[in-house]
Amino acid sequence: MPNWLPLFVWLVPLSAALVTGRLPWRSAGAAHGIATGMLAATTALAVWMTSIVLRSGGTFAGPHFDWLDLGSFSLGVGVMVDPMAAIMAVIVGLLATLVMAFNAWYMHDEPKAARFPWQFCFFVFAMLGVVLSDNLFLSFCCWELVGLGSYLLIGFWFDRPAASADPEYQATKNPDPRGVLEHLLSPAHAQLKAFVMNRVGDAGFLIGIGALLSLMVTAGEHGSVLDFVRLPGAAAAAQSTTFLGLSGGQLLTLAALGIFCGAVGKSAQFPLHTWLPDAMQGPTTASSIIHAATMVAAGVFLVARCYAMFPADALAVVGWTGGITCLFAATIACVQWDLKAVLAYSTVSQLGLMFVGLGAGDEHGGRAAGIAHLFTHATFKCLLFLCAGAVIHAANGLQDLHRMGGLRRTMPVTAWCSLIAVLAIAGAPAFSGFYSKDAVIAAALAHATAAGGAAWGPFLLAAAGSLLTSFYMLRWWIRVFAGEPRDDSLVEHAHDPAGAAKWVLIALAPFALSLPWTTGDWLDRALRAPHAEHLHAAHGQAVVLASALLLAGAAAALFLYWWAVRRDRDTAGALASRLRPLHRGAQELWGIDRLQDLVFTRGLGRWFAGRCARVDLGSPSRLRALDEAGDRRAADPLSLDGAIDGLGRFFGGLARRGAVLHGGRTGAYLAFVAIVVGAGLWWSVLR
Amino acid sequence: MIGPLAATVAAPLALALAALVPPLRPLARWFAVLGSALTLGVGAFAFADLAARPGADLRLVESHPWSTTFGASLAFGVDGLGAAMLTLSGLITLVATIAAFRESRRPHAYHALVLTLLAATNAVFTATDLLVFYVAWEALLVPMLALIGLWGGEQRRYAAIKFVVYTLAGSVAMLLLLIVIANTTAANGGATFDLPRLASMAPVWASTTVLGAPIARFGFVAVLLACLVKLPAVPLHTWLPHAHVQAPTAVSVLLAGVLLKLGVYGLYRIAWPLFPAEALAWSPALGVLGLVSILWGAFTALGQTDLKRLVAYSSVSHMGFCLFGLASGTVAGALGGAVQAVTHGFSSAALFLLVGVVYDRAHHRRVDGFGGLAGPMPRFAWLLLFASLASAGLPGLGGFVGEFLVFAGGFTANGSFPAMTAAATVSVVLAAAYLLWTVKRVAYGPLGDPQHGTFADCDRRERLAIVPLCALLLVVGVWPKPLVDALRPVCEALLTNVHGAAR
Numbered sequence A: 001m002p003n004w005l006p007l008f009v010w011l012v013p014l015s016a017a018l019v020t021g022r023l024p025w026r027s028a029g030a031a032h033g034i035a036t037g038m039l040a041a042t043t044a045l046a047v048w049m050t051s052i053v054l055r056s057g058g059t060f061a062g063p064h065f066d067w068l069d070l071g072s073f074s075l076g077v078g079v080m081v082d083p084m085a086a087i088m089a090v091i092v093g094l095l096a097t098l099v100m101a102f103n104a105w106y107m108h109d110e111p112k113a114a115r116f117p118w119q120f121c122f123f124v125f126a127m128l129g130v131v132l133s134d135n136l137f138l139s140f141c142c143w144e145l146v147g148l149g150s151y152l153l154i155g156f157w158f159d160r161p162a163a164s165a166d167p168e169y170q171a172t173k174n175p176d177p178r179g180v181l182e183h184l185l186s187p188a189h190a191q192l193k194a195f196v197m198n199r200v201g202d203a204g205f206l207i208g209i210g211a212l213l214s215l216m217v218t219a220g221e222h223g224s225v226l227d228f229v230r231l232p233g234a235a236a237a238a239q240s241t242t243f244l245g246l247s248g249g250q251l252l253t254l255a256a257l258g259i260f261c262g263a264v265g266k267s268a269q270f271p272l273h274t275w276l277p278d279a280m281q282g283p284t285t286a287s288s289i290i291h292a293a294t295m296v297a298a299g300v301f302l303v304a305r306c307y308a309m310f311p312a313d314a315l316a317v318v319g320w321t322g323g324i325t326c327l328f329a330a331t332i333a334c335v336q337w338d339l340k341a342v343l344a345y346s347t348v349s350q351l352g353l354m355f356v357g358l359g360a361g362d363e364h365g366g367r368a369a370g371i372a373h374l375f376t377h378a379t380f381k382c383l384l385f386l387c388a389g390a391v392i393h394a395a396n397g398l399q400d401l402h403r404m405g406g407l408r409r410t411m412p413v414t415a416w417c418s419l420i421a422v423l424a425i426a427g428a429p430a431f432s433g434f435y436s437k438d439a440v441i442a443a444a445l446a447h448a449t450a451a452g453g454a455a456w457g458p459f460l461l462a463a464a465g466s467l468l469t470s471f472y473m474l475r476w477w478i479r480v481f482a483g484e485p486r487d488d489s490l491v492e493h494a495h496d497p498a499g500a501a502k503w504v505l506i507a508l509a510p511f512a513l514s515l516p517w518t519t520g521d522w523l524d525r526a527l528r529a530p531h532a533e534h535l536h537a538a539h540g541q542a543v544v545l546a547s548a549l550l551l552a553g554a555a556a557a558l559f560l561y562w563w564a565v566r567r568d569r570d571t572a573g574a575l576a577s578r579l580r581p582l583h584r585g586a587q588e589l590w591g592i593d594r595l596q597d598l599v600f601t602r603g604l605g606r607w608f609a610g611r612c613a614r615v616d617l618g619s620p621s622r623l624r625a626l627d628e629a630g631d632r633r634a635a636d637p638l639s640l641d642g643a644i645d646g647l648g649r650f651f652g653g654l655a656r657r658g659a660v661l662h663g664g665r666t667g668a669y670l671a672f673v674a675i676v677v678g679a680g681l682w683w684s685v686l687r
Numbered sequence B: 001m002i003g004p005l006a007a008t009v010a011a012p013l014a015l016a017l018a019a020l021v022p023p024l025r026p027l028a029r030w031f032a033v034l035g036s037a038l039t040l041g042v043g044a045f046a047f048a049d050l051a052a053r054p055g056a057d058l059r060l061v062e063s064h065p066w067s068t069t070f071g072a073s074l075a076f077g078v079d080g081l082g083a084a085m086l087t088l089s090g091l092i093t094l095v096a097t098i099a100a101f102r103e104s105r106r107p108h109a110y111h112a113l114v115l116t117l118l119a120a121t122n123a124v125f126t127a128t129d130l131l132v133f134y135v136a137w138e139a140l141l142v143p144m145l146a147l148i149g150l151w152g153g154e155q156r157r158y159a160a161i162k163f164v165v166y167t168l169a170g171s172v173a174m175l176l177l178l179i180v181i182a183n184t185t186a187a188n189g190g191a192t193f194d195l196p197r198l199a200s201m202a203p204v205w206a207s208t209t210v211l212g213a214p215i216a217r218f219g220f221v222a223v224l225l226a227c228l229v230k231l232p233a234v235p236l237h238t239w240l241p242h243a244h245v246q247a248p249t250a251v252s253v254l255l256a257g258v259l260l261k262l263g264v265y266g267l268y269r270i271a272w273p274l275f276p277a278e279a280l281a282w283s284p285a286l287g288v289l290g291l292v293s294i295l296w297g298a299f300t301a302l303g304q305t306d307l308k309r310l311v312a313y314s315s316v317s318h319m320g321f322c323l324f325g326l327a328s329g330t331v332a333g334a335l336g337g338a339v340q341a342v343t344h345g346f347s348s349a350a351l352f353l354l355v356g357v358v359y360d361r362a363h364h365r366r367v368d369g370f371g372g373l374a375g376p377m378p379r380f381a382w383l384l385l386f387a388s389l390a391s392a393g394l395p396g397l398g399g400f401v402g403e404f405l406v407f408a409g410g411f412t413a414n415g416s417f418p419a420m421t422a423a424a425t426v427s428v429v430l431a432a433a434y435l436l437w438t439v440k441r442v443a444y445g446p447l448g449d450p451q452h453g454t455f456a457d458c459d460r461r462e463r464l465a466i467v468p469l470c471a472l473l474l475v476v477g478v479w480p481k482p483l484v485d486a487l488r489p490v491c492e493a494l495l496t497n498v499h500g501a502a503r
Helices: A004-022 A028-056 A083-106 A115-132 A136-154 A167-172 A187-218 A228-240 A248-266 A275-281 A284-292 A296-305 A312-334 A339-359 A366-394 A412-426 A432-451 A453-481 A488-493 A499-512 A515-526 A533-566 A571-578 A580-587 A589-617 A620-627 A640-660 A666-686 B004-020 B022-052 B080-099 B107-126 B130-139 B141-151 B156-187 B195-200 B202-207 B215-230 B239-246 B249-274 B276-302 B307-327 B331-362 B378-391 B398-412 B417-424 B426-443 B450-454 B460-478 B481-502
Strands: A060-069 A074-081 B059-067 B072-078
Touching (some): A004 A060, A028 A083, A074 A136, A083 A366, A115 A284, A136 A248, A187 A248, A187 B398, A296 A339, A339 A366, A339 A432, A412 A499, A432 A533, A589 A640, B004 B022, B004 B107, B072 B107, B080 B249, B107 B130, B141 B249, B156 B215, B249 B276, B276 B307, B276 B417, B276 B426, B307 B331, B307 B398, B307 B417, B331 B378, B378 B398
């Protein structure tokens, strides 16, 4: 492979960002054109790179140089390509190109449209950095830049007011937005929330890097110790190292969990998932890439990248977190009435499924299954969001499932493309989800059978989540596209995307079939999925189980939202009131958003920080007095600064008292003399 | 004939005097530009030399006789840290001069004071003689007192006096140390204040006692106190918010960009080299102090309602990294602290300038009194976001380099440092929260006040001051190698000395 190839794949999107960022604001069309072209070039280079890597099957080390040399270790910047990274790069490039082309249509009457291409290209650059990086340090850097990219894109409409103060939102919102804190729902807040919550994960990531660093340095390793190729060495070194009372094994677990903590933030896992649904405030095209190939994919990818250093106990945490998230988010998705919110929670749930796969361990095919699901999910989730974007565009910003329905008549292309994607995410046979999801469930089952006990947890949670997935996704599709129109004017004005945008949807649809992924088992071979007798048995069972879950979920959705609705029966409503506590809990997002708002935003952010400020400088009245003219300053001895002022005042007072002695008053002088003489006498004579 | 380093002290002084001559008064601001540009030039030259040929030795060394009785001489020389600080001093003063170019209240006096301040800080950063160091260290309080006390806000006198009393009280013990040192060196083969020689006398400081305590212990505490007040470290920091709030924008820039660095420099230059064993013994406690500064500063910044106070507390938090990194006793940590001192100079100066931009237009600094300024002032919003991200330690921008190195050093250090470093990572979240929350409240959302819709975007002069700082933050963030190459030998020598003293 040419040495420059991976570097180019990484840097072409950056140059695209620089070029389109310098264009004058009015030339949105040109910016989109240039960006699409350059992203297409990135994709072509990535395809070339992949073809080389897949043929050789090995890992290719690209250019690497020391960013900083710190003596005992160095921090490097470099790229490496293995089949996983190469395929991911192709998917990132391909989806980015298609989304960019789609966006040219989607934003054709948006005044800020010219900002989109450079922010988007920068985002893609950052993600490709995570994908192609050859060491944990560079991954962390690009990881943070991915966060910045999402920050910019989520806040694309930064000047919009909060939902509670937005008449447009109030007019088009669904009537029952439970759990959503409307006064905090604005693009400007969503971008802040996304960035800060990601940083919570990143703090853990830093600790993970730190644990790995101390492990390597203690073990006497030198040079670029954070390189991925040296991670197996770290696992080996952990056997014989102790550091500050921690055994090497514990240190390794700590490092793995820290890195996983970063992934929990970026891949929106419980309990750091709440930023992702709020991030729907960004343009739908941005959501489409955030939910598919960049941002949330980074967490899953990173865990797979560092797989060699994940000990079994850390993998158990990964599996459990994924399982809990998978079911948790699926329950919420079942009761959402917002077009994009359903998709958002479905992403959270599917990411959980990927972590269930990763948690099952390499020997059970978990790693390969999780990554395969990452790839297939990226394509069909991207397609789903683009379809959702087309619907929102056609409905003039309306996102309420209550008022949709029957849109398949005027939006046939969108309807059929999204149906394909829905079947894929539900895991119907012959669709890509069937291939990858069954692999995940088979891996979890094999792991549970082998390990027993608590290892059944992730498997059962994932199975329950899968059952709900087919239910809520079909519900979503039926409410939007099937049945009779609920709002005639909406359906009349609706239309499929025009021109190239329509072809973007059509181009993405084939990837939702299983054929492109399974032909000749190329993906399994590329990801080195293990083959063993017990895995085949698990696979057989998983296929039966997954099909049964799919059928059950689909049947329930068809019954409730199609059959019953056609007979004018509100069976869904009746069921909801029968299951009132569960229904209500899911609608309230299980209280997590409110709890986080209470504990972190209002508790730590406002109350505790406000207390700190007060303890430090004093009460607001003192501060006000300090801002105004005049000598009156409110004392506040209970604050640090006020106490120091008090100290100053005390000495000032002492000095003034002392000054009395020198004020020229004879009485004072005489008294002083008398005291001194008296004291002297007492000291020398009377004592 | 004086050399380039002495010139960075003498020339600003001469220019300050010239600025006061009535016929030359209209040229005062150009004198300030000239003086800071000269400093910047000499600093950059020395820095380039040290980055190209790294070494722990002193460069551009010169010495002029001063007082043979005390053994003091006007001796100058820079190592990597000194050169970086000298460059920073020149750059920040230049930027502050551009920011105050339209100063209308007695501009000649203002610029003369700025030049005096520049001369004093340059002397601190380049002196290799402890007496010169001390004189300059104290002398710079005078112009600062006047700059805050005469050109400041409503409570300028309170803030100025608080600043001066606080810092004087902090460094009064250092004067005693100087006397002790003079006496001890006189008794040990000739009075001297030469820093390299004083550093080589570490055994003497440890073995000679004054009032029952070894000089080393007393001396370390004296220098430490002086530096911790300047740094400032919690709980000795409360002069800083007052000084920043009352000082005019350009003086805030000088204060945050240059004056706080004196504290860091004093630790690296005096406290650690002269008293290595004490430094090692005190390190865990200083690590705790650094950690407390990092977290307390961050939480307090989160709770501020005034933009300048907010940036001031963010400084407390960020300077805590310098102390923490140095105390960790690792090369990465000490290096990170030094890098952080430089990049914090850029980012805090940029932030104060940006606060000045909105203050000039809105005449208030309440964080909640804005909103949606990205609409009328897009350039301002981008610059604010850029400086905030740099300050919050986004990779690829300046703040990240120092922060990451400090973390890397802390995690690989001994004792309780890894655990403390883990606690310090909370600041990563807090910094993003208080800075980006501020960006949100100031620049994003709907327009907070309809009148703000008419605000003009940053003009050319404002951009001339801010954009170079942002550009440097990007350069250092992407390519920190020259800076680190220049600083690394100093830190390595420092720590070799410290760890050697333990044996």
